[in-house]
Amino acid sequence: MLSQNQSKHIRSLHLKKFREAEQLFLVEGDKMVSELLSGNGGTVTQLYAEQGWLDRNKSLLSMLKIPVFEVTASELEKISTMVTPNQVLAVVQMPQFSPNLTLPGRRTCFYLDGIQDPGNLGTILRIADWFGIPAVYCSEDSADFYNPKVVQSSMGAIVRVPGWRISLEELVQQNPGLPILGAVMEGENALENRLLPSVGILVIGNEGKGIRPHNESLLTHRIYIPRHPNGGAESLNAAVAAGILSAFIPF
Amino acid sequence: MLSQNQSKHIRSLHLKKFREAEQLFLVEGDKMVSELLSGNGGTVTQLYAEQGWLDRNKSLLSMLKIPVFEVTASELEKISTMVTPNQVLAVVQMPQFSPNLTLPGRRTCFYLDGIQDPGNLGTILRIADWFGIPAVYCSEDSADFYNPKVVQSSMGAIVRVPGWRISLEELVQQNPGLPILGAVMEGENALENRLLPSVGILVIGNEGKGIRPHNESLLTHRIYIPRHPNGGAESLNAAVAAGILSAFIPF
Incomplete structure (x- = not known):
C-alpha cells in the first residue's frame, strides 16, 4: 500500500530542486536495483516493489535493513519516472564523494x-x-x-x-x-x-x-x-x- | 492548413506497417530536414512546416518542386512523433538501395x-x-x-x-x-x-x-x-x- 504522503514524496524526487534539497534520487528496474542492493555502491533508503519481485528477492532483502513497501503495478506507475515501470523503484542517497578538484x-x-x-x-x-x-x-x-x-x-x-x-x-x-x-x-x-x-x-x-x-x-x-x-x-x-x-x- | 486526410495519413506513418506499405517515412526538425533538402540523399515528397521556417527557407524551397503545407505549431504537434516538435516535418521516400548480400x-x-x-x-x-x-x-x-x-x-x-x-x-x-x-x-x-x-x-x-x-x-x-x-x-x-x-x- 502506498500512502498519499509517500507518493507525493517520491514524485517530488522527479524534480531536481527536491532531489538536491533531500540529497536523494530514484533508481528503477530489476537490474539496476538488484545491482545496488548487492552492495556495488549506493545506499538505498526505501524500496517500492511489486509482489513478484519481492518474492524473488526475499533472501537478499531479509539480510538488509531497508524499509520495503509492496505496491501494485498501477501504484508503481504513479510514482515511476519511466513510461513502462519495471517492478521496483528505490529511493537512494546521493553518494558523498570527497570533493576533488585536482585530478x-x-x-x-x-x-x-x-x-x-x-x-x-x-x-x-x-x-x-x-x-x-x-x-x-x-x-x-x-x-x-x-x-x-x-x-x-x-x-x-x-x-x-x-x-x-x-x-x-x-x-x-x-x-x-x-x-x-x-x-x-x-x-x-x-x-x-x-x-x-x-x-x-x-x-x-x-x-x-x-x-x-x-x-x-x-x-x-x-x-x-x-x-x-x-x-x-x-x-x-x-x-x-x-x-x-x-x-x-x-x- | 492541415486537412483531416493529411493528418490521418501522416499519423499512419508513425506505424511500421503503413510505412512499409507506402514505402514512406517521416523526418523531423530543422537540421535534418534542411540536410535532406540540400540534396544529401533522400527524396522528400511532402513538407509540413511552420511559417517562420518557411520564410527562412524560401529561396531553397523555390528551387525545389515539393508540395509544401504551412501548419501551425498545434497542427504540427498533432502529426509529429516528437514530444517537442521542431518547426518542420517531411514525408520521405524510403531509399531504394540495390539489394546487396555480398559485402x-x-x-x-x-x-x-x-x-x-x-x-x-x-x-x-x-x-x-x-x-x-x-x-x-x-x-x-x-x-x-x-x-x-x-x-x-x-x-x-x-x-x-x-x-x-x-x-x-x-x-x-x-x-x-x-x-x-x-x-x-x-x-x-x-x-x-x-x-x-x-x-x-x-x-x-x-x-x-x-x-x-x-x-x-x-x-x-x-x-x-x-x-x-x-x-x-x-x-x-x-x-x-x-x-x-x-x-x-x-x-
Whole structure:
C-alpha cells in the first residue's frame, strides 16, 4: 500500500530542486536495483516493489535493513519516472564523494561542456566506469547527474563515478600544467597519432554546438576522430566520441 | 492548413506497417530536414512546416518542386512523433538501395543481433556513416530502421547507409570465407591486438543478452574491449562498443 504522503514524496524526487534539497534520487528496474542492493555502491533508503519481485528477492532483502513497501503495478506507475515501470523503484542517497578538484587517480578525466542529453551524460558516466576514468567534470549548464534518464542510462555508474560541476577555467587552475585536449571538427588525428595522455583533461563539447569558444581557448591540444573518405555523417554522437577517445587513453 | 486526410495519413506513418506499405517515412526538425533538402540523399515528397521556417527557407524551397503545407505549431504537434516538435516535418521516400548480400565496398560491415533500442540502432547507422562502413545488416527482431527514433538519432545516416534484415547464417553463406568477429564478454583484446580486419562481419549483440548462442557459434573470432582494472561497469552501451570497434577498422 502506498500512502498519499509517500507518493507525493517520491514524485517530488522527479524534480531536481527536491532531489538536491533531500540529497536523494530514484533508481528503477530489476537490474539496476538488484545491482545496488548487492552492495556495488549506493545506499538505498526505501524500496517500492511489486509482489513478484519481492518474492524473488526475499533472501537478499531479509539480510538488509531497508524499509520495503509492496505496491501494485498501477501504484508503481504513479510514482515511476519511466513510461513502462519495471517492478521496483528505490529511493537512494546521493553518494558523498570527497570533493576533488585536482585530478584523482593519475588518469585522464572527462570535462563535459554543455552536454544536454541525459542519455548521453549517463552513457558517458558508464564509459568512465568501464575505462576506469576517475571523475567526470561538467559545466553548470550540462544535464543534471541525478536526472532519472541519466541514472538509467548510466547503468549504475552514477554511484561509482564522481561527477562535479565546475567551470573548465577553475578546473584548469586547480591542475596547472596538465594537457587539455578537446575533440573538435578540425584537429590532429587522435587515433593514428595516439595523442591521448595518461593524465590530462579531455573536453567533450555540446551535442550541436561543440566546445564553447572560451573553453576552446583553454585547450592545449585540438584533436579529431578522423572520418572515413567515404563517410557522409556530419559528426559523431557525443557519447560515442567520448567512448572512442577513452579506448585510446593508455591503460 | 492541415486537412483531416493529411493528418490521418501522416499519423499512419508513425506505424511500421503503413510505412512499409507506402514505402514512406517521416523526418523531423530543422537540421535534418534542411540536410535532406540540400540534396544529401533522400527524396522528400511532402513538407509540413511552420511559417517562420518557411520564410527562412524560401529561396531553397523555390528551387525545389515539393508540395509544401504551412501548419501551425498545434497542427504540427498533432502529426509529429516528437514530444517537442521542431518547426518542420517531411514525408520521405524510403531509399531504394540495390539489394546487396555480398559485402559491398570491401570493408567490414556491421551485423546487429537483436538491437532493440531505436536510439542505439540510429546511433550505429550514424557511426557507420562516419566510418564509411558500407552496410548495416540486422536480425529480423532488431528495431525497425524507419522507426522515428531511429531516423532522428541516425542524423541523416538513414538515407545514406543501406540497412538489410537477414539472418547471420544467410549472410555468412553469401560471403564464404570472411572473418566473422563478435564482441563478447570474454574474448581477445580487440584494441591492443588490432584484430579488426579490413573486410569482415562485425557482430554486435543485444543490449542485455549479447549475441544469441546460434549466432555466437558462427563467429570465427571472439573479441573484447578490455575493461580497466579500476572499472566497475558490467558492460558498455551497444552503440558505444560499435563505435569503439569501428575506430579500429583499418582505413
